[in-house]
Amino acid sequence: MGDRAQRDAEFSAYMEARQASLLRTAYLISGDRHTAEDLVQTALAKLYLAWDRVEDRGSLDGYVRRVIVNEHNSLWRRPFKRREHATDQVPEQAAPTPSSSAGGRDEELWDLVQTLPRKQRAAVVLRYYEELSEAETAEVLGVSVGTVKSQTSRALAALRSRSGDLFDTAGTTQEDR
Incomplete structure (x- = not known):
């Protein structure tokens, strides 16, 4: 070969x-x-x-x-013009989320994650979904470890404050207690 x-x-x-x-x-x-x-x-x-x-x-x-x-x-x-494309048809349903088959809490959590600013969302995905260390996440994002810590901390605080009854302050679900 x-x-x-x-x-x-x-x-x-x-x-x-x-x-x-x-x-x-x-x-x-x-x-x-x-x-x-x-x-x-x-x-x-x-x-x-x-x-x-x-x-x-x-x-x-x-x-x-x-x-x-x-x-x-x-x-x-x-520029915005290049990101958006007009179509003749509107999609009938939203694209499935990674957890749509699980439903319930996972779907609600995913909806909350989507409300985060893009940098915070990237930090959360890399840290908790990809299970990268803070140093690895910092390397991927091209930022300092301190920035990863602060972005992740802000993201988690925002998720906790927006989650209402879905999660308590310890991060466990109400059903898990």
Whole structure:
């Protein structure tokens, strides 16, 4: 097998193994299924172009997450006209959320997470969904550990204050007590 064929096979194996997880992460960060698909596609395209330069294969997920976050942040810098597209038809139903099959509290929590500012939402998703450490989250977001701590703290405080009866101040559900 030639170098290029081997390279393509390695990349394809990585993409097949990680695409679903990356798509979930992108969806949680963006809140939109189509945007998440675009983010992952862009991130994987950039990874493909950089594949030969990435020496530490263990850092691939971090690299791709960083591209997803950066691309999502750049969406907000683009003019509004380019982000919105008019259509002739209005969708009949909202796109499913990651927890729509679980229903109930999970869906309500997801709705609350979507109300967070994008930086806080990204910090919460990376810390608690992706289970990254504060240092890893800071690296992906390109900020200091202190910023991750403050963004996460503010996000959790906002979620607690908005949750009403869904969660108590300790973060446990009312039904779990």
